[in-house]
Amino acid sequence: MAVTDEAIEKIKGMIVSGALRPGDRLPKESELAADLGLSRNSLREAVRALSLIRILDVRQGDGTYVTSLDPQLLLEALSFVVDFHRDDTVLEFLAVRRILEPAATAMAAVRISEQQLDALTAQLDKLGETPSVEDLVACDLEFHRGIVHSSGNSVLCSLLDGLSGPTTRARIWRGLTQEDAVARTLREHRAILAALRDRDAEAARSWATVHIASVEQWLRSTL
Amino acid sequence: MAVTDEAIEKIKGMIVSGALRPGDRLPKESELAADLGLSRNSLREAVRALSLIRILDVRQGDGTYVTSLDPQLLLEALSFVVDFHRDDTVLEFLAVRRILEPAATAMAAVRISEQQLDALTAQLDKLGETPSVEDLVACDLEFHRGIVHSSGNSVLCSLLDGLSGPTTRARIWRGLTQEDAVARTLREHRAILAALRDRDAEAARSWATVHIASVEQWLRSTL
DNA sequence: ATGACCTGATACGTCGGAGGTCTTGAACGC
DNA sequence: GCGTTCAAGACCTCCGACGTATCAGGTCAT
Numbered sequence: 001m002a003v004t005d006e007a008i009e010k011i012k013g014m015i016v017s018g019a020l021r022p023g024d025r026l027p028k029e030s031e032l033a034a035d036l037g038l039s040r041n042s043l044r045e046a047v048r049a050l051s052l053i054r055i056l057d058v059r060q061g062d063g064t065y066v067t068s069l070d071p072q073l074l075l076e077a078l079s080f081v082v083d084f085h086r087d088d089t090v091l092e093f094l095a096v097r098r099i100l101e102p103a104a105t106a107m108a109a110v111r112i113s114e115q116q117l118d119a120l121t122a123q124l125d126k127l128g129e130t131p132s133v134e135d136l137v138a139c140d141l142e143f144h145r146g147i148v149h150s151s152g153n154s155v156l157c158s159l160l161d162g163l164s165g166p167t168t169r170a171r172i173w174r175g176l177t178q179e180d181a182v183a184r185t186l187r188e189h190r191a192i193l194a195a196l197r198d199r200d201a202e203a204a205r206s207w208a209t210v211h212i213a214s215v216e217q218w219l220r221s222t223l
Numbered sequence: 224m225a226v227t228d229e230a231i232e233k234i235k236g237m238i239v240s241g242a243l244r245p246g247d248r249l250p251k252e253s254e255l256a257a258d259l260g261l262s263r264n265s266l267r268e269a270v271r272a273l274s275l276i277r278i279l280d281v282r283q284g285d286g287t288y289v290t291s292l293d294p295q296l297l298l299e300a301l302s303f304v305v306d307f308h309r310d311d312t313v314l315e316f317l318a319v320r321r322i323l324e325p326a327a328t329a330m331a332a333v334r335i336s337e338q339q340l341d342a343l344t345a346q347l348d349k350l351g352e353t354p355s356v357e358d359l360v361a362c363d364l365e366f367h368r369g370i371v372h373s374s375g376n377s378v379l380c381s382l383l384d385g386l387s388g389p390t391t392r393a394r395i396w397r398g399l400t401q402e403d404a405v406a407r408t409l410r411e412h413r414a415i416l417a418a419l420r421d422r423d424a425e426a427a428r429s430w431a432t433v434h435i436a437s438v439e440q441w442l443r444s445t446l
Numbered sequence: 447a448t449g450a451c452c453t454g455a456t457a458c459g460t461c462g463g464a465g466g467t468c469t470t471g472a473a474c475g476c
Numbered sequence: 477g478c479g480t481t482c483a484a485g486a487c488c489t490c491c492g493a494c495g496t497a498t499c500a501g502g503t504c505a506t
Contacts (some may be wrong), residue, residue: 002459004271015307028486039461041264044488045271048227052272061469071312074304081276081297083239092378097381099326100319119336155315156322159382168492205232225488249456262490267459283458284498 003038003058007046007149008037015055015066026056026064053077060121065120071155078162091219101144104151104160105192105208109201112150118195120146129186136182137169143189172219185215224307226261230269233259235393238278238289249279249287276300300320301385304396311334313391315444320386324367327383328415331421335373340420343369359405360396366412370419395442407437 001009014020026032033043050056054073057062082093083140112187120143127139141164147166148157188211195203224232237243249255249270256266270287273279277296281287290296305316343366350362364387373379411434418426 004459008275010307012303029375030486041462042266042460044264045268046246048268049272052231053276055304055307058487059469061465061485063469063486069307069309071308071315074307077304078301080235081278082303083235084278084292084297085294086292089378092294092376096379096382099323103322138364153315153318155312156319158446159319253457264491265489280459282498283496284456286457286498432493 003040004045004049007036007038007043011046011050012055012092015069020066022066022069024066026066028063052080072158072161075158075162076153078147079165080223082162082165082168085168089140090172091169091216093163093208094212094216094219097160098209098216100156100160100163101148102205104148104153104156104199104206105196107156108147109151109196109199110148110170111152112196116146116150117152117193117197124186124189125191127186129183131182131186140185141169147192164193172215179220181214185211189212211217227265227268227272230259230261230266230273234269234273235278238292241321243289244302247287247288247289247290251257251286252324267385273302294379295384298378298381298385301382302388303390305349305388308391314397314439316386316391317435320383321432321439323379323383324371324435325377325428325431327371327379329424329428330374330376330379330418332419332427333372334375335370335419339369339373343416343419347409347416350409352406352409354409356396356405359408360392361407363396363412364392365370370415395438404437405442408434411437 009124011020011026016069019025027035029040029043033040036043047058048058051058054067054077056064057067057068085093123139123143123146127135131139144164145157145161148160151157188207192204192207195207224266234243237347250258252266252270256263259266270279274281277290277300278318279287279290280290288388308316308352346362346366354362367387368380368384371383374380378445395431411430415430415434418430
């Protein structure tokens, strides 16, 4: 195994074993390189790789730190990976989202706070009846993010966030505007919100399923 | 932005735009570095990072290639990330699995082939009634993997594979043996398999839910 | 003619060192 | 007390050199 890969494993080991805790600062590059028995150049490759997936946070002029290791942070890297997928696998990602999002919405129905409900309502009101495509996309993302956040499961939240990444979403929405999809989306958002307000988990789940299924159906007919 | 990060983005862009396709070979390090306007060392950091998440495959003495970009391959990196999580978030991962796995099992009920059913049956038979812990863990993993694979959604498959990673699973099972969990697990596996053979999606979904919920319950009472 | 073996070219792997840039915090002057 | 300046510390980038693994093509014995 290459020395760089060894270094990755060793740093990972230090974190998993608890020798390095979230927020801890690593020894400076030259020292760590000496400790692990490799050159500074090779060590930097290891650090850069761990930095890409948000395990480490390097700050020029300051030092290198272990991130919070929050699921939210780590799964952010997922969206980076999702970006690489082409249209033929988008349907599979959407199918997973179709499983997760209704469940998350149902969970949110029993946990969401009144003020969060008000915030979502205000958000929809602000958007109006005939929003621009950009606004609708942004609002759609934010709407679902807000609901999923109220599910109380940060892993679920981050996972859905990654799956619904901007790339995928934007690509889907781009051609969707020519139909009555805008009005339909707004209507479905209202329905989901109403179900949440009623604390009706099953209705919320169903509306979320319908909501995603409509996108899925459209996408399937288009591809 | 650092030159290395730029390089990562540029390489990503080349792949996403289609300039580089799966299996393609990249220019050699020195050339690519010159093209992108940075040093070979810095480029290597970018390549190493993309290699860690299975976007690129570097082969010493040969060259650097774009991987197949299969969801299976890319989501493998997920298990690397999951390894970093500590016990307090394991429950959240398990909750997500509790959502996905029953759905996948239900999907498998209508798609799984007869020979796959026979294979699963043979697998359970081979294990016997009083297997060792190691065998049970391995079998459990393989059993669920086989079912999820039959769901026909490779993204879902890889995602569950990552979430059920060896680390998480091993940690859970280690202490589980002191109870009647072994017999119970075997019984539930049989029930799931029977439901699949009956092509009864709802029964399969329910048994899968029960199966995971029992682990969840035990874990919750232990932590 | 065929096969194993050797060898050179090629490309990635590793290293050490030299400047450059950014952050931080302490020393300084107002 | 407060803002400014400055120097130390740490990461950023680059260069050039050498090590090592792979592959292709040629050589030689069978």
